[in-house]
Amino acid sequence: MDRLPMTAAGYERLQEELKHLKAVERPAVIKAIAEAREHGDLSENAEYHAARERQSFIEGRVAELEDKISRAEVIDVAKLTGKTVKFGATITLADVDTDEESTYQIVGIDEADVRAGRISVSSPMARALMGKSVGDVVEVNSPGGQKGYEIVKVKFK
DSSP states (O other): OOOEEEEHHHHHHHHHHHHHIIIIIHHHHHHHHHHHHTTSOSTTOHHHHHHHHHHHHHHHHHHHHHHHHHTEEEEOGGGOOOSBOOTTOEEEEEETTTOOEEEEEEEOGGGOBGGGTEEETTSHHHHHHTTOBTTOEEEEEETTEEEEEEEEEEEOO
């Protein structure tokens, strides 16, 4: 069974979503199914079929979250140090062509949000950066073609 690296904040978000699904969504859909059954013929009852479909989605998501939580390897980024890029690092990069700087933190798959500056540990960018240090130049295959970045800063927060 593969472990899933994630930050403590990412683990907490998964826990909160699971708690919400079990405590709020699941009882609501059970109530909706019960109400739809009272309307009579189930074969032509759109409300019943919609509620059952919603229940199926919720149960699938609960199973998925429970699996991810059970395989989680929570990494406390605050305890990490060093000069090389590894999981949890916040990296400042300079585009080799434009000198434009951008900052990203390498996080777990479920935590990734490029707009918020968090990239997945399994993304091409993160894989290219792993093990590198300040001053190294990395080449990344992007949808727009090959891009070069220089690592300006590596920190753990």
